[in-house]
Amino acid sequence: MFWESQQQLEELVCQLVSWESRTGTEGEILFPFKLKDELVKLEYFERHPEHIALHDAGRNRNGLSALYKHGSTSRTIILMSHFDTVHTKEFGSNSHLAFSPHELGHRFKEIADDFPEEVRADILSDDYLFGRGTMDMKMGIALHMHLVEKAIAHDWPINLLLLTVPDEEVDSAGMRTAVDQLEGLAQTHDLDYALFLNSEPSFTQYPDDPNYYFYSGTIGKIMPSVLFYGVETHVGEPLRGLNAHYMASFLNQQMEFTNVFDETAYGERTPLPVTLKYYDMKADYSAQTSNHVASLYNVFAMEQNADDIFSKFHELVEDTMTQCQNHYEAICRRENTRPVGSIRTMSYQALHDYILKKHGQVKIDEIITQYIARDDLDDREKSMQITNRMLTYCKELVPLAVTLFVPPYYPAVNASEDPLVRSISGLTQEFLNSNYGIVPKEIHYFNGISDASYVSYDSHDDSWETYKANTPVWGKTYTIPFQSMQKLQVPHINIGPFGKDPHKLTERLHKQSGYEITAKLLEAVVKHCMTVTV
Missing domain, CATH: 3.30.70.360 (Alpha-Beta Plaits)
Incomplete structure (x- = not known):
């Protein structure tokens, strides 16, 4: 297997980070093509090339979907992520290392005294992987690839649709265009969407926050x-x-x-x-x-x-x-x-x-x-x-x-009371507490703003007509697929790896959280969804 062991996962996330994909750059345009080439290493996608597709997101950008389909069920989990990152101006003279985690880590050790105490301790501990996109959110993509490979290898009786998109860091054009495409994929492949499983990282709520969070909604x-x-x-x-x-x-x-x-x-x-x-x-x-x-x-x-x-x-x-x-x-x-x-x-x-x-x-x-x-x-x-x-x-x-x-608009989404999400919340708390002594905290509105805003919309709410009527560029350069979102009505949960300082010079991923803890937790979540009847 390509992405099974912790060492393989580290190599994968470093590879994904090395494919720099800052929003609005050539790297963002090229990323999904590189990812497609990586995914077709799996024999399953060689046999089913129709299960991998690129989806036009405008301005020469594309999202990518890769479907593992099990013949016995239509139940499907959408593994959603974004592959664009913010820019790297704050890296200064170290900008050439921003997408080379190991080299950047070595450089930071050489200048460790230039950083605040907490950052310096993390640099010297070797517990963290530094670099743009390590935390937000190339590790999430790596974990989804890991899940798809395991599902194929072990013939899991569920469908997994890996969906990764550009432009989350600016206007979410990738996810806004993907919503309409999801309906077509469901019809083409006979898919019944049960859950959006996002793996944005666990964001701190205050400086030096040591807690691990997962999210059952996203703020508007x-x-x-x-x-x-x-x-x-x-x-x-x-x-x-x-x-x-x-x-x-x-x-x-x-x-x-x-x-x-x-x-x-x-x-x-x-x-x-x-x-x-x-x-x-x-x-x-x-x-x-x-x-x-x-x-x-x-x-x-x-x-x-x-x-x-x-x-x-x-x-x-x-x-x-x-x-x-x-x-x-x-x-x-x-x-x-x-x-x-x-x-x-x-x-x-x-x-x-x-x-x-x-x-x-x-x-x-x-x-x-x-x-x-x-x-x-x-x-x-x-x-x-x-x-x-x-x-x-x-x-x-x-x-x-x-x-x-004026754009963008991210509607608030909350699935905290959904029965499946409630059962996953209980599983997450029990799994992390019993196996790692971690007491996770559920956040009902993810405060980082995310593409999850477009996975659902109240079917009785027509207030978007007010937005449409008062947005000068509506229907020209900016739209939101409100009606398609109202049709989806799919619950959402966000479970991702722990890290620190997203969008900063010192962005870093906690290695054990990424390679071991979250990998095993997400596998448990997917297996839970295979059997739970809520």
Whole structure:
């Protein structure tokens, strides 16, 4: 067998890490082809080449699926993972070693005194494998390959569908496109999906956290945003206009750390909102004040949907712009001058409908097409540019704050009460405690954000229509397969290896956790799913 022993698993994860696959690079494009070549070493896939497939994820990227199918059952576990990693700028002069775990480990030993005590101890202990992707999440892929090989070798009476995708670290384009493809795979191969088994690593909850976690859900992330459109003026006559930065400052202060969107479930609480990006859309420097500023916010959710978030956000923007207007008018009274206008608040959907009535669909299509075609802009910038351009055709509305959504959107998913997940939770706690003295903790909403957001969606929830209507790039460069997600309705659990410092220079995998503990635990989970009737 190729990936059976602990030594073989270490060699495999080092090989996967060496195939650097930073998001947006050539390495990400090439990775699934290399992985396919590795998988076809197994005789099973030589005999069943139709069980391995590449799936278009856009921009020359592909996801990969590899199916082990047992003839006696349709019950299927989807082994889901992502193969892209974040970038490596923080490695500095050691960047050339970021994807060579053994060489990087030797280098870190030479400069061990440069690191904090905890990191230095881990370097010198030889208990950890350092390198970009070791923890997040090439070890997870290696463990899934290990499971598929064992299932083939021992004729396990269950189907395993290994599914690994690109782009999880940015927009999850890989998983969003894979959802529709899963339906086709199920029909082609007569598969009944019983479980999504993800193997993202166990993330710490606080600095120096020694606990091992597994996850029965994943937190939601959504980005309500505002385009502030003021009234330009010369800096020598500041009150002849209304600076968009002035407008934005009121909302930025209110949004940062607000508890308006706060949720608590299972004793867990959503992290507070923050401003993720704020920028002036005036490209050049001049003595003219800015009349258009974009502000993008990160909001986490558990049980709230897009409709809930947008309603609260829009109301908060309205209230804040009222405060801004009152403050501005007080200044005008102090300076004995007249205000240039009253600030309105309008949703993107309302703005779209206003432009439609005033100028027609052809003008809207012209505006959207103009910016969708620009490769120098990402989806967030395209959204703001579309909104900004629309406003140039209705200046009678300004000063104005337009509320909208920008990608990405990760809906919250929770399977904590699912009977199969509950039984796996019990198995995981018993297995780790009795065999290794580890007392694992179940997290009901994985706080790392993950592709698991797309494995299911409430079949009775149509709030995604609000998201669709207020996302300028919807249906052009960004979509979410909500209806396909509603059809899936498959429970999810995340059990992965222990590590530390994902996305940092000192990202590292605990070797025993990866090669032995999690490998044996995942095998126990799969065997449990073969027999359990819940």
